[in-house]
Amino acid sequence: MTVFSKSWLRPSASVRSVITLGALFMLAVQAMTGYEIWRQYSHNITLAERNINLLADVLASEINRSVMAVDAVVELTTAELSTTTHRPPAETRRVMRDRAIGIAQIFGLIVVDENGNTIASLHAPSSRHAAFIDAVMAAARESNLPFHIGNVVPAPFDGTPIIPFSRFRHDANGNVAGITIAAMSAQYxxxxxxxxxxxxxxxxxxxxxxxxxxxxxxxxxxxxxxxxxxxxxxxxxxxxxxxxxxxxxxxxxxxxxxxxxxxxxxxxxxxxLLTLWRSNALRLLLAAMFGSVVLAAMIALMLRNLARDEQRLSSLRESERRRRMAQFSLDHCADMVVWTNDQSRIVFANKALHDRLAYDDQSLLGKNVGDIDPNYPQEDWHHRMAELRKAGRLRVESSLRDSAGQLISAEVSVNLFHMDGQDYTCAIIRDTVERKQSEALLAERTRRLEASNAELEQFAYVASHDLREPLRMVSSFVGLLERQFGQDMSAEAREYVKFAREGAVRMDRLILDLLEYSRAGASGRPLAVVALSQVVANVHHNLSVALNEAQARLSLPAALPKVWGDEDELGRVLTNLISNALKYRHPDRVPEIELTVESHDDQVTCVIHDNGIGIAPQYFDRIFRIFQRLHGRERYEGTGIGLAICKKIVEHHGGRIWVSSAPDQGTTFFFTLKLATPS
Known part of the structure; x- marks a missing residue:
């Protein structure tokens, strides 16, 4: 029998039929087993329901008959005592005995008057009669029923467990004239x-x-x-x-x-009830499981062979899929790819190589590597192969010759591949003509930019120096004018002179701040590992006089990390931010400034919080622009360039700076730096 089709490597129709029949047989066995278990369960439950219903009917009928007999004796005794008066107690006991004879469930009979005194009893009264009668009468009155059945209690005459049955006796006017109690044996x-x-x-x-x-x-x-x-x-x-x-x-x-x-x-x-059913069900389940296991083992054996063949087929399909994907990648990738044997012969070249060198498709196959790369002549190939076998991989700068004889610069990565006892090379070639042109253009632009920056820096220095000289002259001559002619000037003229002098001073300060802004972040020194603790200590020392004059409290962390940066520029940032906190302090409270540092991954966030006058949210971006002021010069002096310098320095360090504040609620500045060592 042919198990597998040779063309498709799939199970034949006979094997599929066996597997299908086996599965159906297993399902049938499980279904029959389940049905039989359910049938036996239903039969046991149904039989139990019928039997307990029948037993309940029989017992209910017998108990009802027995209780009716006791009730009849009690009722007749009660009725006779109610209609017959002045009967001697002995006669009453005889009548009661005659009525109770033949009713096995009656263990005793007692007749009591309305005061609880015993009129007659089948047993001799004892000291416990009174308590027994009182308890029965109280329970009967509480039940408010003509016929009352009490709880199991000891009999007053010998202590035997009894169930008292009682019925009240009434006189002609309907009043309670006594009670008749029948003691029924609980053992009955x-x-x-x-x-x-x-x-x-x-x-x-x-x-x-x-x-x-x-x-x-x-x-x-x-x-x-x-x-x-x-x-x-x-x-x-x-x-x-x-x-x-x-x-x-x-x-x-x-x-x-x-x-x-x-x-x-x-x-x-x-x-x-279900003990026997469980035992039978367990046996049925075990039998079904054994049959299923045997059949499953047979099917598993077939499926294992099938899986082995399917795995081979899947492996072949996966190999073919990968081969086609690799071929597609080679045919359409931007890089040039060429395979050669150990004799320098080209055995594969992708479409990118043919197109770049202007060869027809497949025309490079069989050529030597030296035909397209003058740096690898055939006589040196064995030496090159020995070098590649030793290194396993080589990466070199080379040049390719196209079909017209023009040389093209390229970057070549050569890898060694061993297959079927023979060495092959796989060279991935990347055209570097455009890259080198871009690098040359970038280098030229960088050189020009550096020269331009140097000229701008020199210009800023010279311009600031040359601009300040006329300002100093204006300020000096305005002062001389005021001293020489101050007495003869009018009030208005003196005010004009004051405005001129203040304008010259303000312009001089603006020029100095502009020069400082141009130099911020352009020190030329490479970033190094800086201890923030030393920077903060220097800033604290430099601002100690200002802090004391403002009676400010500056809180600093106990430990600070090391960061990448320039110590002088970082000191300038902290000095500007703390000085701003002192400058814009609230007039009604003592300035409190707190510096905290948070480290996360490779970044440090410095936080400076104060309790000053605060900033409205709409000005958060504006305050970092150059020469932007939120308050008039008559309230706060300055040129509005300090935060712009902080922003330039922080961004030069690869970080960012931002603010969070609300009017009259204080201000918090944040800026980030790169962590030098893990905290």
């Missing part, structure tokens, strides 16, 4: 249960409607069943229920003897 119901019990594991219980147990077989530890569903107010008088609230579920058939306030229940434990 136990014997009755034992006589009719036929279900293994079944529990028979006779209880009052309030759940108090009167008789039970087998006896349990509970004295009341009031919590069970069949004793709830919403429960039906008769029925069958499944109780799953207990630890082990029950099937319960219950009957209510409504005229007498009694309830009979027949219950069976589900675990006990």
């Amino acid at each position: 119901f136990q014997e009755l249960f034992l006589q009719v019990k036929s279900l293994p594991g079944a529990r028979l219980t006779l209880a009052r409607l309030d759940g108090r147990i009167l008789a039970q077989t087998p006896e349990g530890t509970d004295v009341t069943l009031a919590g069970l569903p069949e004793f709830q107010p919403y429960a039906r008088d008769n029925g069958l229920l499944y109780d799953h609230d207990a630890e082990a579920g029950r099937i319960v058939a219950f009957r209510t003897l409504r005229p007498y306030g009694l309830k009979l229940s027949v219950s069976i434990d589900s675990a006990t």
